[in-house]
Amino acid sequence: MLSRTAENLYWLARYVERAEYLARTIDATLRVTALPAAYIGKTNEWDSALLTAGVAASFYQTYEEANEHNVVDYLSFSVDNPSSIRNCIEAARLNSRSVRTALTSEMWDTINSAWIELQAVWNKGTSTREDLAKFLRFVQETSLRFDGSAYRTMLRNDAYWFSRLGLHLERADNTARILDVKYHVLLPEEEHVGGPLDFYQWSSILRSVSALTAYHWVYRETLKPWLVADLLILNGTLPRSLASCYDNLVRNLDQIGVAYGRQGPAQRHARGIRNRLEHSNMNDIFQHGVHEFIQEFITDNSRLGEIITKQYLI
């Protein structure tokens, strides 16, 4: 397939995944901030939402203060924030338009309808919490529909695999960022571990990756930081864990390698990361430092993006 087509598919999937992730982040943050102050301590949840989204620096160029109104607006609707939900959907739609021939009509319909609704209904942002909740649901449903229609209607060929690469790379990045920021914020206060404050913080992390119920099924325990980390980093059965994302990345890259009759640096690099995840346990990771481990992962993960781009997309 055309390199440009593969590139567009790859980015299309990333944008949709990112939009959903932002919606989840906002949703989780709203939940925590709705709690009485005694449960959440002194941390500014809106600041940490900006940090996980990786847009804190650019935010403060426009705004003085990270509060609900400003952050929701910046993450959801701002035209100035290149990865706001609005811009993600718009970019996804533009990418879809230029690769329509590679999309199934169901996928196109999902993106195009979302884009139409974005303009028709959400053009002015949201004014009430209720409105915002509706908007966030709309974003998550768009992502679900898109993912579902891709899964159900696409031929299992390189077009599918490249779009999956984008999805899993983005997802791995998002999960890693959530963990990193939360650990960063929470760890200095280790004496509180296990208190009500932590409980709500950790449950908000799990909620933001839609894994709260999963946690209970897997561990049958109260929320514990190292188990949350274990779930999000090493547990291959959780679709958003780093391990699961890398199982998928390795598989999709292998499928491309087999179809093209050639393996390359992308396959080797992805396998390297997966092997490291496979041979780690939480003890080692804590010894090494969770923050350091995740930072290295984020770097490695974005390096994979660069290698894929060089090998296939340009």
Place this chain on the structure above:
Amino acid sequence: MAVAFDEMNIPGGDLRPAYQELARWLKETPPEALEYRRQEAELLFRRIGITFAVYGDSESTERLIPFDVIPRIMSGKEWGVLEKGLKQRVKALNMFLRDVYHGRDILRAGIVPEDLIFQNPVFRPEMNGQQVPHDVYVHIAGIDIVRIDANDFIVLEDNARTPSGVSYMLENREIMMRLFPDLFARHRVAPVERYPDELLSALRSVAPLSASGEPTVALLTPGVYNSAYYEHSFLADKLGIELVEGRDLIVKNNEVFMRTTEGLKRVDVIYRRVDDDFLDPLTFRPDSALGVPGLMSAYAAGNITLANAVGTGIADDKAIYSYMPDIVKFYLGEEPVLKNVQTWRCREPKDLAYVLDHLNELVVKEVHGSGGYGMLIGPAATKATIEAFREKLKREPEGFIAQPTLALSTCPTCTASGLAPRHVDLRPFVLTGSKTTTIVPGGLTRVALKEGSLVVNSSQGGGTKDTWILDE
């Protein structure tokens, strides 16, 4: 101006045979049901994203072309005449183009004046003596036809460069079949859906000799911001070929390749929807980023087929148009089946004098214009507009032709105040391959939605209709 020919009703109250079933159906169908279907059609068009971009329109970059749910119907017999005339005309167009860029018999015979060719900006000296694969220049022609009475179809314009609209022909039919299955069950409508197959086999048939095995065909688009981008992606999809932009292609050793995830892949035939001027910055406009550097040398080396060929603009020029009947006679020795509109060539002093005297009854068009831009419709124009045009004409008479305002036929059309006659034209698409010329039965009917308006162009607010050729 004569009374327009009504395609449905014979004066005196009778119906034309082709419309009888439709008329019966319309009588049974309440207006609300029609309106409901109209809205549903619009929703479908918007969701599928069948849009076109309007240049210079800041409000929205993509618009729907209004779609009218009442089909335009033609009998198989009428179509038979049209089909014969279209094939004849396109054959002559191809022979004319080959001649213009090679022997120039027609110029030496004094049929077409030399300066009309050589001083024409769309004439491409680069194509002089250049062999094009299989001698086909116009692989895809869109011929604009109007009907003025029960017997006569008249050619309004030959589009021999990159005619668009065929996606609307196909999508209009799809949507009609979805919304009006019962209406189809009552008619035998000749299908148009094989157009993409016919196009692909025509394109494959003209591959250069150096193509190995199954030729690779690609569609070259200027990109998502082009007004016809929807059509480009639609066609590439239906044909199962890559939709490429200039940046996806690269020329090496006079061969054209596309950049793929598996490395470079040779391309043999390009259905290009990019104008001559932008095809190759090394040959044409150096500032163009849409094209492919070196494409023209690959073309000259015979390693790529461009459809349509470079330089075909000379055949759809409005000044050349007036010579088409002579061109048909010259190459084929036959009388043209399809008539031309009477045309005054303002470059000829006698004609100019007539035109200047009759501006308020004529349509004056720029020789190189398209899309309904820059024309004067005398009967509908204000005095000031006419005077301004008079000055333009005097300044640059060779830039214009004039034609009588035709009474384009009308078809019943949904309007705010119910069904009403509106003027229509028709653009059938003629495909020429190495051995055969084919036309799917039908074409794109364009309709002027404003009462009395004769302007059917989408860029000027016109709409479209499904065109039914009855299989008898």
